[in-house]
Amino acid sequence: MPLVSIQASLHRAQAEGYAIPLFDVFEFHSIVGTIAALEKKRAPGIVALPSRWVEGPHAAAHVAAVRLLAEEAPVPIALMLDHGSSFEACMRALSLGFTDIMYDGSRLPVEENIATTKAVVRAAHALGVPVEAEVGHVGLGADYESLDSARDSLTDPATAQRFVEETGVDYLAVAIGSAHGLYKGEPQLDLELLAAIRQRVDIPLVMHGGTGLSEQQFRDAIATGIVKVNIGTDLMLTASRRMGEVAQSPKPSFFAYTAAISKAYQERCAYYLDVFGASGKA
Ligand SMILES: [Zn+2]
Numbered sequence: 001m002p003l004v005s006i007q008a009s010l011h012r013a014q015a016e017g018y019a020i021p022l023f024d025v026f027e028f029h030s031i032v033g034t035i036a037a038l039e040k041k042r043a044p045g046i047v048a049l050p051s052r053w054v055e056g057p058h059a060a061a062h063v064a065a066v067r068l069l070a071e072e073a074p075v076p077i078a079l080m081l082d083h084g085s086s087f088e089a090c091m092r093a094l095s096l097g098f099t100d101i102m103y104d105g106s107r108l109p110v111e112e113n114i115a116t117t118k119a120v121v122r123a124a125h126a127l128g129v130p131v132e133a134e135v136g137h138v139g140l141g142a143d144y145e146s147l148d149s150a151r152d153s154l155t156d157p158a159t160a161q162r163f164v165e166e167t168g169v170d171y172l173a174v175a176i177g178s179a180h181g182l183y184k185g186e187p188q189l190d191l192e193l194l195a196a197i198r199q200r201v202d203i204p205l206v207m208h209g210g211t212g213l214s215e216q217q218f219r220d221a222i223a224t225g226i227v228k229v230n231i232g233t234d235l236m237l238t239a240s241r242r243m244g245e246v247a248q249s250p251k252p253s254f255f256a257y258t259a260a261i262s263k264a265y266q267e268r269c270a271y272y273l274d275v276f277g278a279s280g281k282a
Contacts, residue, residue, distance in 0.1 A: 003070050004079035007130045007170060009044040010204040010227050018277030019222045021210075022046040022267050024082055024232035028065055029258050030239065033265025035069045035077065041270055041279040042075060046100070046144065046228070048082040051089045054096065063096045075282035080132075082230065090120045094127055102173070106134035107269040110159060117167040125168070132228075135163040136175035138208045141183040141233075147190060150177060154193060161200035171204045171228060176221075178209035181233050187212055191224045198225035206230065206241075211237075215275050222276065231272055239264040 006020060025031045025047055033046035038045040044106050047066050053059060063079065070077040081093035081101040093101045103120040105113035118132040124131045136155030144150055155174040164172060174197055177189040187209075198205065204227040210218070218229065242260035246252045273279045 001073065001076055002074045003067055003079050003097070003099050003100035005128075006044065006046050006076075006080070006228075007100070009076060009078075010171065013278070013281070014204055014227045017222070018131070018281065019218075019227050019229050019274055020044055020046060020278050021272045022048045022080060022082065022228060022230045023235060023265070023272075024048050024050060024230070025066070025265075026050075026236075027062075027261075028130055030235065030265050031062075031065050031069060033262035034269050035073050036262065037266045037269035037273060038072045038075050038077060038282075040266070041273040042282045043273045043278040043282050044076045044078075044281065045269075045273070045278070046078045046080050048080040048230070050082045051085040054081055054093050054098075055085070055089050059092070059096060070075070082232075084098050084120070087116055087119055091123060094124060094129060097276065098129065100130050100132065102134075104133040104134050104173075106137040106173075106175075110135065110163070114163060114166050117163075117169055120140070120170045121170075130170035130171055130207060131161070132171040133167060134173035134175075134208075135160050135183045137215070138173065138175045139179050140237070141179040141181040141187075141209065141212065144179040144183050144187065145185045147177045147188040149185070150175070150179065154190060155197055157193070157196040157200050160197050164201050164203060170205070172201055173206040173208055176207065178207055178213060180209045181211070183212045189213070189217055189221055191220055194221065194224045194226070204228055210234070210272070218275050229276060231268075235265055235268050236270050
């Protein structure tokens with residue numbers, strides 16, 4: 001199918017109580033593996049390119065690869081900008097035909113975050129493209145000792161409500177205890193906080209930093225209102241480990257390395273689609 005925004009699928013997931021994963025891809029074989037998993041599981045899904053890739057020299061080629069592979073797949077696939085670093089990066093993604101974009105101003109003072117998010121929303125909506133933004137800040141797992149150590153940057157429910165009302169954003173990434181990359185301590189989610197945000201905000205809520213959470217934590221987060229979960233680190237780590245195994249094999253071939261990337265992506269993406277309840281929902 002042609003690339004399509006994930007918005008309708010997220011609203012359906014929200015009504016029916018499951019979540020849709022976003023998978024970060026970086027090169028051709030990761031794209032192939034991700035789309036193969038979506039096809040096999042008959043699931044809607046989001047293929048995402050990080051901001052640096054969209055700002056870099058091969059952005060259009062990466063987009064073309066996702067678009068052509070998605071067109072051959074019988075399931076709805078969205079192409080999303082992950083953590084758009086500036087207004088300009090978001091505009092570049094719009095010009096390249098992304099179906100959904102995230103602007104991340106979560107490190108800025110909230111008033112600045114609101115102002116830039118609002119400008120991005122205005123431009124994106126003119127083209128019919130939904131926008132995700134983040135309020136509170138999802139930090140790095142490497143700095144994560146415990147939920148209490150992350151407490152200061154968690155999302156405040158009243159601020160989240162004001163942020164959504166003032167910016168007109170379509171999906172909201174919230175900081176509820178998860179973190180990007182591998183966790184130094186044990187990840188814990190503040191489900192009471194998530195429930196309080198859910199009460200004030202009715203658009204799809206997004207959890208970043210999925211790698212390292214247990215299946216139970218995913219289920220609890222989804223039952224409490226998370227509708228989209230971003231996965232990146234686990235995919236990269238599994239693919240790297242598999243390439244390491246190829247290197248250790250008696251006759252490592254070039255093609256065994258590239259196949260290892262696609263296979264690792266396909267397996268791990270399929271796993272998350274099952275855990276989040278997205279399998280069979282295309
Ligand atoms: Zn993220």
